Amino acid sequence: MIGVMAKLKVKDGQGDAFEAVAKLLVEAVNANEPGNLMYRLYKAEEPNTYIFMERYQDEAALEAHRKSPHYGEHGKAMGAYLDGRPEVSIMPEVA
Amino acid sequence: MIGVMAKLKVKDGQGDAFEAVAKLLVEAVNANEPGNLMYRLYKAEEPNTYIFMERYQDEAALEAHRKSPHYGEHGKAMGAYLDGRPEVSIMPEVA
Numbered sequence: 001m002i003g004v005m006a007k008l009k010v011k012d013g014q015g016d017a018f019e020a021v022a023k024l025l026v027e028a029v030n031a032n033e034p035g036n037l038m039y040r041l042y043k044a045e046e047p048n049t050y051i052f053m054e055r056y057q058d059e060a061a062l063e064a065h066r067k068s069p070h071y072g073e074h075g076k077a078m079g080a081y082l083d084g085r086p087e088v089s090i091m092p093e094v095a
Numbered sequence: 096m097i098g099v100m101a102k103l104k105v106k107d108g109q110g111d112a113f114e115a116v117a118k119l120l121v122e123a124v125n126a127n128e129p130g131n132l133m134y135r136l137y138k139a140e141e142p143n144t145y146i147f148m149e150r151y152q153d154e155a156a157l158e159a160h161r162k163s164p165h166y167g168e169h170g171k172a173m174g175a176y177l178d179g180r181p182e183v184s185i186m187p188e189v190a
Contacts, residue, residue: 005137041122
């Protein structure tokens with residue numbers, strides 16, 4: 001199993017627009033990726049900051065996510081609202 | 096839904112011992128907390144650093160976790176291996 005944590009900073013005043021697109025991505029991942037066991041978005045305590053918490057069955061499932069049409073489409077749309085690159089941690093599951 | 100992310104720094108050379116206890120906690124949470132939807136431990140890229148990713152149905156489920164005998168027991172045992180206090184983020188789920 002693989003865990004992914006992605007920290008995203010959103011431009012001032014763009015939170016609602018970002019959330020609207022991100023919700024589409026979360027829905028699409030949960031509906032279309034059998035190898036994904038968790039894909040959820042959280043509002044962090046820091047201003048304008050969001051955290052994706054993700055869990056994949058294996059490397060192939062993570063790769064399938066990256067190559068999926070929905071990630072390509074919604075990921076790109078989300079990019080318009082971001083203030084800098086996301087910080088992404090890809091981590092082996094210990095337990 | 097509530098997401099929790101806990102970042103733990105472990106003392107040098109104590110990783111294996113920490114993981115052994117943490118595994119007991121992960122097993123106990125997954126077996127005993129109906130309001131918990133995810134409780135998993137990951138090895139972060141930074142040295143001696145671990146991340147718990149957690150998801151709870153609601154505030155009551157998080158409270159039940161904190162008051163559970165298994166959290167009390169294994170949480171205390173894990174404390175012996177930690178290098179400083181865990182950094183815990185409690186976050187509302189957006190999607």
